[in-house]
Amino acid sequence: MIQFILNQKEISTGLPKGMLLLDFIRYHQRLTGTKIGCREGDCGACTVLTGELKNGELVYRSVTSCLMPLANAQGKHIVTVEGVNMGGLNFIQQCFSDQGATQCGFCTPGFIVSMAGYCLRETSVYDQSGVDAVNGNICRCTGYKSIERAVANIEEKLNERTKGNAINFAIENNILPAYFSTIKERLAVYHLPVNGTGNQQGNPAKFLGGGTDLYVQQHDTLPEEEIDFLLDKNNLKGIEQSGNRCILGASVTVTDILESPIFQQYFPALNKHIKLVSSTQIRNMATVAGNIINGSPIGDLTIFFLALDAHILLSDGITARELPLRKLFKGYKALNKTADEYIDKIYFELPGPNSHFNFEKVCKRTHLDIATVNSAIHLIIEDDIILSGFISAGGVGPVPIFLENSAAFLKRKQVSPEMITSLIDIAQSEISPISDARGTAMYKRLLLGQLIKAHFISLVPKEHFKDLMNA
Numbered sequence: 001m002i003q004f005i006l007n008q009k010e011i012s013t014g015l016p017k018g019m020l021l022l023d024f025i026r027y028h029q030r031l032t033g034t035k036i037g038c039r040e041g042d043c044g045a046c047t048v049l050t051g052e053l054k055n056g057e058l059v060y061r062s063v064t065s066c067l068m069p070l071a072n073a074q075g076k077h078i079v080t081v082e083g084v085n086m087g088g089l090n091f092i093q094q095c096f097s098d099q100g101a102t103q104c105g106f107c108t109p110g111f112i113v114s115m116a117g118y119c120l121r122e123t124s125v126y127d128q129s130g131v132d133a134v135n136g137n138i139c140r141c142t143g144y145k146s147i148e149r150a151v152a153n154i155e156e157k158l159n160e161r162t163k164g165n166a167i168n169f170a171i172e173n174n175i176l177p178a179y180f181s182t183i184k185e186r187l188a189v190y191h192l193p194v195n196g197t198g199n200q201q202g203n204p205a206k207f208l209g210g211g212t213d214l215y216v217q218q219h220d221t222l223p224e225e226e227i228d229f230l231l232d233k234n235n236l237k238g239i240e241q242s243g244n245r246c247i248l249g250a251s252v253t254v255t256d257i258l259e260s261p262i263f264q265q266y267f268p269a270l271n272k273h274i275k276l277v278s279s280t281q282i283r284n285m286a287t288v289a290g291n292i293i294n295g296s297p298i299g300d301l302t303i304f305f306l307a308l309d310a311h312i313l314l315s316d317g318i319t320a321r322e323l324p325l326r327k328l329f330k331g332y333k334a335l336n337k338t339a340d341e342y343i344d345k346i347y348f349e350l351p352g353p354n355s356h357f358n359f360e361k362v363c364k365r366t367h368l369d370i371a372t373v374n375s376a377i378h379l380i381i382e383d384d385i386i387l388s389g390f391i392s393a394g395g396v397g398p399v400p401i402f403l404e405n406s407a408a409f410l411k412r413k414q415v416s417p418e419m420i421t422s423l424i425d426i427a428q429s430e431i432s433p434i435s436d437a438r439g440t441a442m443y444k445r446l447l448l449g450q451l452i453k454a455h456f457i458s459l460v461p462k463e464h465f466k467d468l469m470n471a
């Protein structure tokens, strides 16, 4: 049985664990305020909140219910637009109404729920704006300016609150209904997904993390399949530092990375990098292992971790082995792993004082878009000499690429425009882009060259590179 709280109601259901939460909400609970738009995580019309206890704190995140299986609701508080409704309009709804931020109204429940999640967030190391909170919500009518004004009014109100008081403040200020104050206590009695070993050898179950990749491709068949749900397994969670090594559980999400004090400390431009990955709702669900195993040539986290020369720990539940991430990809969506093996951990050496890391991505729109070409670089520079340099590139071949020859070339080189021009030539010899809907092969080659220049421009003082910047 899957057990959770839906708005105020206790749910205990024996329906298939792989059934989409969206279908459960609309067709089994008749809560039709949650809308169906794209069913692919793109429009935000189906946004709901998940509240869960983390280290004794109740943490809410927005997710797209069209990509979330019922199993991932276990032990959580699921909030739909009906769950934030009050006698009259709540403060968020009133701001949207006052600013004319709704027209046909189809997208509005999704925006309201995303903003409710924003109001429930305690401020953290990662300072998200109200507009960031709705970056996964699309509106076809308003032109967004009225929505931005409504969001600004809500942010202004939140400026009055003190730290650690998000839920009480929301209740006292007519932002959310009073029952939210009881949820922490009510969730404490729920059975949470246990420590699991992931798969057992010979078990034909499919692995599933956040579902943001698999449900887009197989939403009609997955509910009937045997699935090993990994997202909430305790042994696959958490980000730790052990000496110079950073170790991530396979089911760490993009948001977990963004909010991690370790990542914030060692990657000063982290917010800029991660802002380029999908949207708030998708980041709240998408796991690092899912990004790696889906094998997409343009997976952003894969490209990020390839440049850090990360390693993965694979296990079939009985035996385990380690593999450099760069050895995982054999060909388009072909991996150096058996069907039984799951990723248990990902680890890499943390950047040191002479390290310089950068991530770049070009896509057609800023949010909710996969890359045309992406790239990351990790340089260790001492006295103007590159001691080691790793570059990864996505969208320029059948797999995410660790540029081996480029890494060999970079060793003991002085940073100069000439060196960068030679590096780009070598990188070009290591890629094999094809022309497709995202651009021609020639365009992608040009883009990778420009991204390599962008890496150096962002990492090395600009006066070194006046000519390069004009090129």
Ligand SMILES: Cc1cc2nc3c(=O)[nH]c(=O)nc-3n(C[C@H](O)[C@H](O)[C@H](O)COP(=O)(O)OP(=O)(O)OC[C@H]3O[C@@H](n4cnc5c(N)ncnc54)[C@H](O)[C@@H]3O)c2cc1C
Residues within 6 Å of the ligand: 040, 041, 042, 206, 207, 208, 209, 210, 211, 212, 213, 214, 215, 216, 230, 250, 251, 276, 277, 278, 279, 282, 285, 286, 287, 288, 289, 290, 291, 292, 293, 294, 298, 299, 300, 301, 341, 342, 343, 344, 368, 369, 370, 371
């Ligand atoms: C609207 C939208 C926007 C997106 N934007 C981006 C983007 O900007 N950048 C980007 O890189 N991606 C993007 N994606 C793709 C996707 O969100 C990411 O690839 C995500 O990291 C996948 O993680 P997941 O946990 O949701 O994967 P899932 O769908 O759960 O799984 C993906 C694959 O990994 C396997 N798997 C999961 N966990 C494990 C494990 N521990 N061991 C072995 N196999 C495992 C599954 O069996 C499946 O084959 C987007 C997706 C959507 C829907």
Ligand code: FES
Residues within 6 Å of the ligand: 035, 036, 037, 038, 039, 040, 041, 042, 043, 044, 045, 046, 047, 064, 065, 066, 067
């Ligand atoms: S229906 Fe569009 S994001 Fe879910």
Ligand code: FES
Residues within 6 Å of the ligand: 101, 102, 103, 104, 105, 106, 107, 108, 138, 139, 140, 141, 142
């Ligand atoms: S008000 Fe019509 S889609 Fe947003």
